[in-house]
Amino acid sequence: MADTPAARPVEPVAPIDPAVVAHVAQVATAARTASRGLALLTRARKDELLHAVADALVAATPDIVAGNAEDLARGRERGLAAGLLDRLLLDEQRIAAIAAAVRDVAALPDPVGEVVRGSTLANGLQIRQVRVPMGVVGMIYEARPNVTVDAAALALKSGNAVLLRGGSAAASSNRVLVAAIRTALRGQGLDEHAVASLDDGGRDAARALMTARGLVDLVIPRGGADLIATVVRESTVPVIETGTGVNHVYVDEAADLDQATAIVLNSKAQRPSVCNAAETLLVHERVAEAFLPKVLAALGGAGVTVHAGPEVLEFADAAGAAVLPAQDGDFTREWYSLDLGVRVVPDLDAALTHIRTHGTQHTEVVVTRDRGVARRFQAEVDAAVVVVNASSRFTDGGEFGFGAEIGISTQKLHARGPMALPELTTTKWLVDGDGQVRT
Amino acid sequence: MADTPAARPVEPVAPIDPAVVAHVAQVATAARTASRGLALLTRARKDELLHAVADALVAATPDIVAGNAEDLARGRERGLAAGLLDRLLLDEQRIAAIAAAVRDVAALPDPVGEVVRGSTLANGLQIRQVRVPMGVVGMIYEARPNVTVDAAALALKSGNAVLLRGGSAAASSNRVLVAAIRTALRGQGLDEHAVASLDDGGRDAARALMTARGLVDLVIPRGGADLIATVVRESTVPVIETGTGVNHVYVDEAADLDQATAIVLNSKAQRPSVCNAAETLLVHERVAEAFLPKVLAALGGAGVTVHAGPEVLEFADAAGAAVLPAQDGDFTREWYSLDLGVRVVPDLDAALTHIRTHGTQHTEVVVTRDRGVARRFQAEVDAAVVVVNASSRFTDGGEFGFGAEIGISTQKLHARGPMALPELTTTKWLVDGDGQVRT
Numbered sequence: 001m002a003d004t005p006a007a008r009p010v011e012p013v014a015p016i017d018p019a020v021v022a023h024v025a026q027v028a029t030a031a032r033t034a035s036r037g038l039a040l041l042t043r044a045r046k047d048e049l050l051h052a053v054a055d056a057l058v059a060a061t062p063d064i065v066a067g068n069a070e071d072l073a074r075g076r077e078r079g080l081a082a083g084l085l086d087r088l089l090l091d092e093q094r095i096a097a098i099a100a101a102v103r104d105v106a107a108l109p110d111p112v113g114e115v116v117r118g119s120t121l122a123n124g125l126q127i128r129q130v131r132v133p134m135g136v137v138g139m140i141y142e143a144r145p146n147v148t149v150d151a152a153a154l155a156l157k158s159g160n161a162v163l164l165r166g167g168s169a170a171a172s173s174n175r176v177l178v179a180a181i182r183t184a185l186r187g188q189g190l191d192e193h194a195v196a197s198l199d200d201g202g203r204d205a206a207r208a209l210m211t212a213r214g215l216v217d218l219v220i221p222r223g224g225a226d227l228i229a230t231v232v233r234e235s236t237v238p239v240i241e242t243g244t245g246v247n248h249v250y251v252d253e254a255a256d257l258d259q260a261t262a263i264v265l266n267s268k269a270q271r272p273s274v275c276n277a278a279e280t281l282l283v284h285e286r287v288a289e290a291f292l293p294k295v296l297a298a299l300g301g302a303g304v305t306v307h308a309g310p311e312v313l314e315f316a317d318a319a320g321a322a323v324l325p326a327q328d329g330d331f332t333r334e335w336y337s338l339d340l341g342v343r344v345v346p347d348l349d350a351a352l353t354h355i356r357t358h359g360t361q362h363t364e365v366v367v368t369r370d371r372g373v374a375r376r377f378q379a380e381v382d383a384a385v386v387v388v389n390a391s392s393r394f395t396d397g398g399e400f401g402f403g404a405e406i407g408i409s410t411q412k413l414h415a416r417g418p419m420a421l422p423e424l425t426t427t428k429w430l431v432d433g434d435g436q437v438r439t
Numbered sequence: 440m441a442d443t444p445a446a447r448p449v450e451p452v453a454p455i456d457p458a459v460v461a462h463v464a465q466v467a468t469a470a471r472t473a474s475r476g477l478a479l480l481t482r483a484r485k486d487e488l489l490h491a492v493a494d495a496l497v498a499a500t501p502d503i504v505a506g507n508a509e510d511l512a513r514g515r516e517r518g519l520a521a522g523l524l525d526r527l528l529l530d531e532q533r534i535a536a537i538a539a540a541v542r543d544v545a546a547l548p549d550p551v552g553e554v555v556r557g558s559t560l561a562n563g564l565q566i567r568q569v570r571v572p573m574g575v576v577g578m579i580y581e582a583r584p585n586v587t588v589d590a591a592a593l594a595l596k597s598g599n600a601v602l603l604r605g606g607s608a609a610a611s612s613n614r615v616l617v618a619a620i621r622t623a624l625r626g627q628g629l630d631e632h633a634v635a636s637l638d639d640g641g642r643d644a645a646r647a648l649m650t651a652r653g654l655v656d657l658v659i660p661r662g663g664a665d666l667i668a669t670v671v672r673e674s675t676v677p678v679i680e681t682g683t684g685v686n687h688v689y690v691d692e693a694a695d696l697d698q699a700t701a702i703v704l705n706s707k708a709q710r711p712s713v714c715n716a717a718e719t720l721l722v723h724e725r726v727a728e729a730f731l732p733k734v735l736a737a738l739g740g741a742g743v744t745v746h747a748g749p750e751v752l753e754f755a756d757a758a759g760a761a762v763l764p765a766q767d768g769d770f771t772r773e774w775y776s777l778d779l780g781v782r783v784v785p786d787l788d789a790a791l792t793h794i795r796t797h798g799t800q801h802t803e804v805v806v807t808r809d810r811g812v813a814r815r816f817q818a819e820v821d822a823a824v825v826v827v828n829a830s831s832r833f834t835d836g837g838e839f840g841f842g843a844e845i846g847i848s849t850q851k852l853h854a855r856g857p858m859a860l861p862e863l864t865t866t867k868w869l870v871d872g873d874g875q876v877r878t
């Protein structure tokens with residue numbers, strides 16, 4: 001986690017069930033073999049495959065709905081919240097939308113083969129750095145069957161095999177979805193082991209996946225903070241950390257206050273359950289009196305509960321919003337809900353310090369008309385996306401024009417911010433000579 | 440490791456001494472604070488700093504030589520091999536060369552601030568992906584005091600703080616070198632904690648560095664296979680795996696045999712102690728009779744011991760080379776010496792299978808005049824660098840024209856092949872709006 005305060009000792013970890021390790025190694029080895037074929041497919045063949053996948057998903061609609069009904073029944077028995085049940089639900093319309101998204105991926109440019117850089121050396125050697133698939137990508141996520149298909153489509157388009165660990169809550173749905181994708185692979189004369197599910201084997205299957213170094217090239221966890229922290233701690237396979245967004249909107253003394261109100265409202269309330277929503281509002285003290293009544297009223301109107309620092313409480317009466325005194329930890333929480341921390345800060349430096357201390361290096365926003373403040377904020381804030389005068393909600397592969405998104409990286413290695421197809425590739429240097437040797 | 444045959448269970452790891460963890464956290468926190476200042480320096484200021492570092496190293500020559508003498512004395516007591524003692528040795532001439540290398544780094548372009556990509560979205564948002572420093576980089580390496588200065592220079596040029604763990608054998612040299620670099624930092628009015636040594640604290644200091652996630656952004660291990668495997672296994676900080684090169688030269692049936700002889704000789708014997716040297720020669724059976732006597736004689740002339748597969752032994756008499764029957768494991772060893780495994784293969788497919796099974800995805804070479812063979816080899820071999828008709832020894836930041844090298848990545852995430860300044864940076868998305876919100 002970006003905000004870990006200090007190094008900590010490594011704790012002993014229980015060994016993984018050897019039978020599960022062997023099973024995962026077998027599935028990963030088969031995926032690895034399949035990935036070699038995928039890496040050599042032309043774009044035309046990959047697009048054809050993706051359309052076949054979409055067709056297979058539509059054709060399997062009754063089976064998918066039946067499998068999904070099992071997951072929903074199990075979820076209801078376990079008392080899953082209505083929101084989670086809705087996230088799990090697949091009906092004919094949603095399956096059609098998932099299939100359409102696969103066709104959209106087919107329409108995206110192929111990152112494989114792109115020449116990133118190259119030159120001819122003094123000795124005549126021609127060198128080119130070319131994008132190639134990663135090989136085998138592992139996805140670990142939670143109870144979102146649409147991610148199963150999304151991840152498979154993006155992996156196949158970028159020439160990768162994929163191992164999917166989707167969580168037990170969606171296991172029946174995922175089984176049928178993966179079966180449909182494999183039907184399409186076979187129908188195209190390709191190796192069906194390119195897409196495999198690892199939903200069986202309990203938690204040890206996920207742990208065996210994270211430690212299958214040499215068989216798996218990359219693991220991407222998508223889900224809550226606990227899931228991501230576990231993968232980061234236990235994985236020996238390279239990981240791209242995604243997700244957690246404790247994002248701030250800082251309203252500077254030189255802000256346009258109407259614009260600031262609209263940005264705060266949109267950043268918090270347009271879709272509070274996602275990682276690019278804002279969790280804390282910081283207000284320069286010189287505009288507190290003018291801005292807070294206005295923004296608290298707007299937040300109240302949108303049903304937002306404000307967790308207010310002491311300097312904010314005095315404006316609470318005018319608010320028409322639910323305003324609670326902020327508790328310990330309220331400024332480091334990712335609420336995922338219509339809750340917002342609000343603090344007054346004396347100046348830009350204090351805002352930068354607050355963001356450095358509490359932020360997760362995801363998305364940070366400043367609202368200001370002052371060019372110097374904007375420049376300093378963008379230079380000094382260390383985050384994947386640093387925004388001037390717009391909503392935090394734009395941190396998104398679709399919004400950025402990538403046409404897709406496999407996650408939002410909050411780490412610095414390999415990818416940072418929204419990730420799409422190029423982030424699922426690595427590169428290879430091709431060197432072409434006519435007998436050169438070193439002297 | 441790229442050639443790990445299967446997933447393995449995680450073994451319990453002993454806890455790290457809490458006092459060492461606390462010390463490393465303190466040093467890393469100070470480096471982190473210093474890194475914020477470095478990230479904002481202009482190129483001109485960074486180049487000025489690097490020239491000051493070079494000056495300070497030259498001025499400290501007597502101290503460096505004295506510190507180095509302590510390491511050499513300790514090394515002799517412990518019976519270090521002559522080659523290792525020579526690697527450790529610093530004299531006036533070598534210190535001058537190290538200082539000159541720092542000035543060369545100053546002359547390189549600054550990667551920070553480069554706009555990697557950008558666009559204006561339909562809603563008028565301007566987005567730019569810009570290179571920024573990683574923050575704090577950890578280097579874990581073995582008994583090469585020149586790496587201490589190299590790594591510090593490359594880190595500072597790319598705006599990063601650096602934590603150096605150079606191994607006990609060079610501890611006294613490193614202490615004096617780091618002191619000289621810190622003198623230059625102070626002389627430039629900069630925070631000296633930007634460069635720090637972690638040679639004290641035993642093995643636990645290295646382990647605390649690898650697990651200081653949130654304080655350290657990246658760890659690069661440079662050294663033997665054991666060191667690298669330990670870092671990969673224990674680190675929770677993102678790692679770039681470097682190094683191990685079990686590299687092959689495949690001489691195809693359509694090879695120019697004189698060219699092939701020169702390439703094999705250069706790949707093996709020009710500098711056998713480095714990771715881009717070749718370890719195994721694969722020869723197509725159709726040219727075995729014509730090629731083997733020629734290449735074995737050339738290898739013999741260069742003092743190379745050949746570890747021969749059974750099909751090669753019949754040509755041993757003509758060799759004038761030391762030819763031994765290959766033992767188990769000879770084709771997975773990185774010799775680091777004038778030893779070469781030699782095998783005859785029936786065809787390209789067998790060569791590709793051998794490379795896939797025994798290679799470490801570092802550098803692979805084919806010698807052929809057949810365009811189809813070259814194309815297949817470059818497409819199907821999964822390695823950082825795939826060479827047609829040239830020596831494996833060109834896998835090098837200097838040879839590739841990067842002007843520097845911090846290591847050669849054999850992993851797929853973030854960087855692959857020779858790494859220089861851009862590989863020590865991450866990116867940040869800057870988004871500029873005038874009030875945009877999502878609808």
